[in-house]
Amino acid sequence: MKYVILIAFIITVIQAYSALSDTCLEMADYLINEGEYEDAITEYKRFIFFNKEKQESLDYAYYKMGLAYRSIRRWHESIRALRASIHTSQDQDLSQQRRIILSTTLIASGDCNLANIELMRIIRSNARTQTKKQALYFSGVSSLYMQDWFSARRLFRDFYDFLPRQDSKERFKVVDSILTQIPDSYKSIRKAKVMSIILPGLGQIYANDWRNGINAFIINSLGIGMTGYYFHKGKTKTAFLISVFALRFYVGNVYGAVTSVENYNINLERQNTNRILKVIGMDEPGFVDNESE
């Protein structure tokens, strides 16, 4: 009789275990692992629709659905699913981890402002050190993309305070010096305009756009020179005709100077952001693997 009870017990345990796992969720996990994201999303949605009461698995399904959407760059849907996973999760640590994933998705979608709000919530909470490190890191990155150099500097300083190693400290010095220099490296649009009004092409040259600067200088010099020449010769009508054309080039030269400075500033931001990302990439905090469901 003892053996009968034992066998019945073993069968029960096996069946109970298989009953706790869900066919739909398993299928979804399989599909996401195979890279079939659209089909995986359908299965996660199906699971969510039929298991609204199953709190313990619902947040997981939302989370994985968010990741699937993220993989196919559908940021809006990914953000919505990740938010739902955070709201339905009972585990505080897990929620904070997912908030980090949500923030990186927000950064990828271009909504750095919202990403920073999410990350600030983690920084100000009593989250684990590793999670806070991640939040500081990504908040710094987000500030870089928003060209908020002052905040980025502060956030990276706080982040590097967590890293005791000497080489990390050295890297922070590099990042800090770049971030300190950027605000002074911008070129002024107003200055470029005035320069190009006084001497055509000078505004472009001020923005390091030598090709367009020299071009503007030659064309405008010719226009102005010819106008002056014909005036001097007493050929007023010719001078007027040329001056009509020259005026367009002259006005265009001033607008061109503005464009050159704008391009210069955009390039400056992009180059420095890339330089910083390259340096800090070595210290990117990894994710704690507590999502091994």
Added chain:
Amino acid sequence: MKIYPVILIFIILPLILNAAEPDYYSPENMLSFADHLYDDEDYLRAAEEYKRYIFLSTDDKNNILYKIGLCYRLASKNDLAVEYFRKTADNTTNDRLKHAAVYQTAYTYFLAEEYDKSITIIDNLDVKEKNWFYTLKSLNYLHQRKWYKARDILDQIKNLDERLIYIIPELKAKSTAGINMKRKKPILAALFSAVLPGSGKIYCGEIVDGLYSFAVVGLSGLLAWDGFRKNDVNSIQGWIFGSLSVVFYSGNIYGSALSARVYNYSKENDIINSIPKLPEFLP
């Protein structure tokens, strides 16, 4: 003897737990999931679920074919939408569903900016209840900038149902606005510029361009005249500036006519862009 209830519990418990998992892939559940996706505006996924349901179910499929068509229409997959609406119209014996499918076909063509096809479908239809079809036809005409035809059709609509009661007066107002719009005449613009260079452009509201054209054509003409006056037909200056002047002058005339057309087009677009959306047709 007391051991049997324990064994019974061991056997029943897993069955209860297993029963907790819903039958995800039964036709009924598939249909309710598809409806949920549709309500959630995840139309392409909903269409796929409806197709699975059609494959598994033995019920009447035409309503579902119609729903698939709607999913594709709402997901802007117009070709697929037309395909499914046509299938519905061909297969169903239900008159209301048939008319709804035909209406949706015409509406999908309208959304795809294939206005003539949409109008042809409506013209070939023989139904008693024509208000929705006439409204759609008038919308097609409005988008084709055929203002008079749109108004004529709208005038034929009688006994409005409550879903159309607000839109018809608005559509009438748009067609009247299209009819009464003050258009710039390309011929007049060209004529103005032929008499006084740049004036055609000013007539079309392009004041700066008009003044610039006047200066360029005027000065080049003046220089040509000056050259010919001094050296008669042997003047190089006269020939160079004369040729330039002719090019500028004719370009200005052509440009003025074009400006009038652009002006009219843009004003008509303002009217078209303010046309209200048609409410969803319910079969």
